[in-house]
Amino acid sequence: xxxxxxxxxxxxxxxxxxxxxxxxxxxxxxxxxxxxxxxxxxxxxxxxxxxxxxxxxxxxxxxxxxxxxxxxxxxxxxxxxxxxxxxxxxxxxxxxxxxxxxxxxxxxxxxxxxxxxxxxxxxxxxxxxxxxxxxxxxxxxxxxxxxxxxxxxxxxxxxxxxxxxxxxxxxxxxxxxxxxxxxxxxxxxxxxxxxxxxxxxxxxxxxxxxxxxxxxxxxxxxxxxxxxxxxxxxxxxxxxxxxxxxxxxxxxxxxxxxxxxxxxxxxxxxxxxxxxxxxxxxxxxxxxxxxxxxxxxxxxxxxxxxxxxxxxxxxxxxxxxxxxxxxxxxxxxxxxxxxxxxx
Ligand SMILES: C[S@@+](CC[C@H](N)C(=O)[O-])C[C@H]1O[C@@H](n2cnc3c(N)ncnc32)[C@H](O)[C@@H]1O
Numbered sequence: 600x601x602x603x604x605x606x607x608x609x610x611x612x613x614x615x616x617x618x619x620x621x622x623x624x625x626x627x628x629x630x631x632x633x634x635x636x637x638x639x640x641x642x643x644x645x646x647x648x649x650x651x652x653x654x655x656x657x658x659x660x661x662x663x664x665x666x667x668x669x670x671x672x673x674x675x676x677x678x679x680x681x682x683x684x685x686x687x688x689x690x691x692x693x694x695x696x697x698x699x700x701x702x703x704x705x706x707x708x709x710x711x712x713x714x715x716x717x718x719x720x721x722x723x724x725x726x727x728x729x730x731x732x733x734x735x736x737x738x739x740x741x742x743x744x745x746x747x748x749x750x751x752x753x754x755x756x757x758x759x760x761x762x763x764x765x766x767x768x769x770x771x772x773x774x775x776x777x778x779x780x781x782x783x784x785x786x787x788x789x790x791x792x793x794x795x796x797x798x799x800x801x802x803x804x805x806x807x808x809x810x811x812x813x814x815x816x817x818x819x820x821x822x823x824x825x826x827x828x829x830x831x832x833x834x835x836x837x838x839x840x841x842x843x844x845x846x847x848x849x850x851x852x853x854x855x856x857x858x859x860x861x862x863x864x865x866x867x868x869x870x871x872x873x874x875x876x877x878x879x880x881x882x883x884x885x886x887x888x889x890x891x892x893x894x895x896x897x898x899x900x901x902x903x904x905x906x907x908x909x910x911x912x913x914x915x916x917x918x919x920x921x922x923x924x925x926x927x928x929x930x931x932x933x934x935x936x937x938x939x940x941x942x
Pocket of ligand 1: 778779780781782803804805806807808809810811825826827828845846847848869870871872
């Protein structure tokens with residue numbers, strides 16, 4: 600039988616993620632590892648199948664996966680060295696001399712041992728056994744998650760991890776030119792699905808201008824930044840950035856009826872708005888977007904029944920778009936990011 604699957608999720612969405620996993624996979628048992636991680640046991644199916652379901656958008660609240668070759672209670676080990684020795688034997692059972700692994704050691708919640716304390720002896724033990732260890736980028740991931748409830752170790756191909764960072768906790772560097780933290784959402788998204796290409800883009804809910812800046816930096820010649828609020832001066836002076844100081848609804852009515860420029864290739868939308876309304880706005884805006892054009896949409900869910908909000912928004916979007924990606928990114932708080940193509 601397949602080993603269980605370790606997954607990570609935003610703490611507020613844990614039970615919703617388990618519901619998604621149960622709906623998409625043959626889950627026989629779910630166990631908490633810590634506030635933002637759990638393991639699911641599968642009656643049938645595989646870790647690869649779970650990863651495919653995540654990439655296909657069926658399990659949007661799961662951020663990261665790993666194989667749980669062995670699971671122990673959080674109180675099992677007395678010292679970090681004991682834990683490292685156990686993890687070594689679990690990991691080496693799936694590795695051969697000469698293998699290179701990305702070693703992911705991470706914690707879920709205020710765990711008994713800090714990951715760094717376990718990582719050091721484990722790293723040395725793996726090296727002593729002829730395993731090359733890197734931080735990320737290897738084809739194989741060896742992971743140890745130390746949670747408040749359980750400890751999990753396992754080895755898997757990195758392609759099924761969804762994200763090559765311990766626990767999926769991708770860290771992006773802050774740049775001096777950055778104008779909003781929201782920029783991280785687009786940067787993280789592009790690391791998964793690639794950056795969009797095109798000539799003309801629209802940014803709904805653009806203020807203070809982070810997404811506009813990033814889209815502009817991708818080479819879009821014209822970016823229509825739509826928001827009643829102000830744009831950062833560093834963004835409004837960029838050549839080709841046009842600030843429409845109005846709501847998205849007014850922009851679609853005004854601009855949509857008079858615009859006769861080059862076709863619009865991309866609409867990004869990070870508006871602070873309930874998901875159904877965001878989706879309706881995007882369907883109205885589809886008239887502006889060329890067929891085959893891309894949309895990147897943040898659905899702001901809150902914590903009240905996110906599954907229903909996602910479903911309702913997707914049902915609305917289906918009138919004009921085919922979604923190709925949906926995930927709660929590390930940089931989304933109570934949101935999911937959707938990528939969709941205009942039919
Ligand atoms: C989270 S901020 C966007 C941050 C932006 N993506 C960035 O990177 O700087 C949300 C924005 O949505 C805008 N917004 C809310 N309702 C809107 C509407 N109906 N039309 C246009 N913008 C709207 C707000 O004014 C706010 O500036």
